[in-house]
Amino acid sequence: MSQPTGVIHDIGYQRYTGPRLGRRPIVGALYVHGLRAAFGLGRSAKAKVFPWLIVGVVAVVAAVLTALRARTGQALVGYAEFTEMLSMLIIFFCAVVAPELVSRDLHNGVLPLYFARPLRRQDYALARLAALVSATFLLLAGPMTVMFVGAAFSVDRLGAVWDELGDYLVGLGYAAVHAVVFGVLALLVASLLRRRAVAAGAIVGSFLLTTPVVGVLMVLPYERATQLAGLASPVTLVGGLGDWAFEPGGEAEIGGYGPLYALTTLGFVVAGVLLLLARYRKVASK
Amino acid sequence: MTLIATQSLTKTYGNGVTALADLTVGIEPGIVGLVGANGAGKSTFIKIVLGLLSPTSGQVRVLGLDPTVDGRQVRARVGYMPEHDCLPPDLSAAEFVTHMARMSGLPKTTARERASEALRHVGLYEERYRQVGGYSTGMKQRVKLAQALVHDPDLLLLDEPTNGLDPAGRDAMLGLVERIGTEFGISVLVCSHLLGEVERICDAVVAIDGGRLLRSALLSDMTAATEVLTVEVSEGTDELAARLAAANLPVRRDGRLLLVPLADETTYDLILTAVAELDLPLHRLDQRRHRVAELFATGPVASGEPPAALAGAGATEGGIR
Numbered sequence: 001m002s003q004p005t006g007v008i009h010d011i012g013y014q015r016y017t018g019p020r021l022g023r024r025p026i027v028g029a030l031y032v033h034g035l036r037a038a039f040g041l042g043r044s045a046k047a048k049v050f051p052w053l054i055v056g057v058v059a060v061v062a063a064v065l066t067a068l069r070a071r072t073g074q075a076l077v078g079y080a081e082f083t084e085m086l087s088m089l090i091i092f093f094c095a096v097v098a099p100e101l102v103s104r105d106l107h108n109g110v111l112p113l114y115f116a117r118p119l120r121r122q123d124y125a126l127a128r129l130a131a132l133v134s135a136t137f138l139l140l141a142g143p144m145t146v147m148f149v150g151a152a153f154s155v156d157r158l159g160a161v162w163d164e165l166g167d168y169l170v171g172l173g174y175a176a177v178h179a180v181v182f183g184v185l186a187l188l189v190a191s192l193l194r195r196r197a198v199a200a201g202a203i204v205g206s207f208l209l210t211t212p213v214v215g216v217l218m219v220l221p222y223e224r225a226t227q228l229a230g231l232a233s234p235v236t237l238v239g240g241l242g243d244w245a246f247e248p249g250g251e252a253e254i255g256g257y258g259p260l261y262a263l264t265t266l267g268f269v270v271a272g273v274l275l276l277l278a279r280y281r282k283v284a285s286k
Numbered sequence: 287m288t289l290i291a292t293q294s295l296t297k298t299y300g301n302g303v304t305a306l307a308d309l310t311v312g313i314e315p316g317i318v319g320l321v322g323a324n325g326a327g328k329s330t331f332i333k334i335v336l337g338l339l340s341p342t343s344g345q346v347r348v349l350g351l352d353p354t355v356d357g358r359q360v361r362a363r364v365g366y367m368p369e370h371d372c373l374p375p376d377l378s379a380a381e382f383v384t385h386m387a388r389m390s391g392l393p394k395t396t397a398r399e400r401a402s403e404a405l406r407h408v409g410l411y412e413e414r415y416r417q418v419g420g421y422s423t424g425m426k427q428r429v430k431l432a433q434a435l436v437h438d439p440d441l442l443l444l445d446e447p448t449n450g451l452d453p454a455g456r457d458a459m460l461g462l463v464e465r466i467g468t469e470f471g472i473s474v475l476v477c478s479h480l481l482g483e484v485e486r487i488c489d490a491v492v493a494i495d496g497g498r499l500l501r502s503a504l505l506s507d508m509t510a511a512t513e514v515l516t517v518e519v520s521e522g523t524d525e526l527a528a529r530l531a532a533a534n535l536p537v538r539r540d541g542r543l544l545l546v547p548l549a550d551e552t553t554y555d556l557i558l559t560a561v562a563e564l565d566l567p568l569h570r571l572d573q574r575r576h577r578v579a580e581l582f583a584t585g586p587v588a589s590g591e592p593p594a595a596l597a598g599a600g601a602t603e604g605g606i607r
Contacts, residue, residue, distance in 0.1 A: 013470040016438035021391040029388045109372040116366035118358045
């Protein structure tokens with residue numbers, strides 16, 4: 001190419017005889033592409049603003065908590081409460097990222113190009129879902145890791161570090177549950193709407209829609225209604241599951257219904273994924 | 287090997303609309319035009335070929351594979367350029383085509399190289415790092431073509447590639463498609479509702495209407511008998527007709543026009559000599575366009591105009607329909 005004579009050779013069209021990768025590398029490439037897009041990497045500066053704003057806020061919260069812990073020597077907020085405290089921000093994050101991942105492809109008409117390639121429709125849906133769930137998980141896991149490192153350095157004996165590690169891993173698990181539940185709902189809603197702004201609003205709406213139901217059930221004078229109230233909204237559903245599975249001694253609010261919360265969460269996720277796959281079966285044949 | 291072969295292919299949608307009805311056609315390698323009005327079933331045909339829709343009944347084989355069973359293998363070897371907009375405006379052409387190459391299974395660095403190559407072949411090189419949103423319609427069409435070409439398919443499906451282009455852009459796009467078919471050695475199926483466009487570049491034409499096959503033939507077979515010269519003079523049309531008839535040319539009248547079958551190069555000379563000797567003002571002498579169109583104008587959906595052979599015979603002087 002860089003010959004000193006400056007002659008440009010038209011080498012003509014060359015057929016490609018090299019390797020063509022199979023399904024897994026293609027889905028992997030789409031997943032990585034989605035994960036990068038979630039944080040606006042490889043996109044315009046405008047696309048980076050909202051995700052990084054939210055990342056910034058979460059990071060500041062984590063930094064303040066870590067600093068306070070280093071000074072006072074005791075944890076003001078545990079890992080599980082950290083995730084619950086930030087649930088509103090997680091919703092915002094999903095509302096920004098999910099439309100970026102799927103509504104954008106609908107709006108631009110790119111989907112037929114994906115589906116005219118070896119990629120299966122369900123591969124597309126699952127790769128996008130995995131990207132959103134991973135991005136949401138990273139949003140939480142990053143700051144929690146900062147908190148853990150800070151805490152590990154501020155404890156005085158080695159045994160305490162192991163205790164801390166256990167709490168940290170449980171906290172990560174709880175964050176992952178949040179990421180899965182919130183991601184499924186957000187992506188499902190976004191996959192139905194072509195306009196990003198509308199989709200973002202609809203996602204926030206879908207999370208908040210049933211909160212009044214929870215509120216009403218909570219104030220009823222029946223203990224059972226109060227304990228089951230959390231099932232009515234995704235946020236409190238995951239909260240209830242957390243009370244049972246991730247927070248020792250946190251079962252007071254949900255009584256003995258912990259397993260029910262877990263089953264409902266599982267059913268919610270499975271139903272969401274099935275609906276998402278059905279949605280893409282339909283959209284491809286259009 | 288037959289590129290696409292269908293056997294009584296039928297597709298009926300859930301709402302009772304029949305998009306394809308008993309379509310049996312064999313498409314050979316080369317540049318093939320798929321012609322039909324909007325709603326004739328072209329898009330449905332493409333989706334079935336890609337394995338995105340299952341036919342209601344009948345069989346289809348693409349590159350020797352059944353797309354309803356081996357859709358993935360078929361789609362790996364086929365490039366598809368849709369009719370509608372399909373480009374994200376906030377990405378550069380290079381990034382977008384690279385991503386699409388990776389979605390076709392090309393490794394990362396190869397994808398980048400071939401994306402540059404494909405964009406160069408469609409005539410976008412310097413501009414490829416600019417955002418697609420700022421491109422003209424012609425450039426966008428080229429990017430759409432490049433993404434279909436990037437993974438070096440064996441068959442390109444182009445749905446209305448000249449949509450929205452001005453005449454110069456149309457010519458450039460058709461030239462490009464012709465090059466892909468001839469120089470690159472990739473078979474191309476061009477969908478269009480403009481027959482005149484397709485006949486310029488295609489080896490064969492498949493015409494469908496209402497999901498049924500109107501005609502499928504090699505262009506050389508279709509046009510051989512119908513090369514016609516159009517002669518228009520502003521006065522003395524009758525005298526010229528008589529003179530040409532006397533010179534053993536089977537001339538026909540079509541309103542103000544005279545149609546003369548083109549036997550060989552001497553036909554031009556005979557006409558020019560006749561016009562010069564009669565000293566008539568010659569307006570026009572050219573090869574009649576849309577000649578394939580006449581072959582299809584006899585079907586149930588004949589366009590408003592009756593076939594040229596019938597018109598004009600009894601028309602009065604200067605009769606304008």
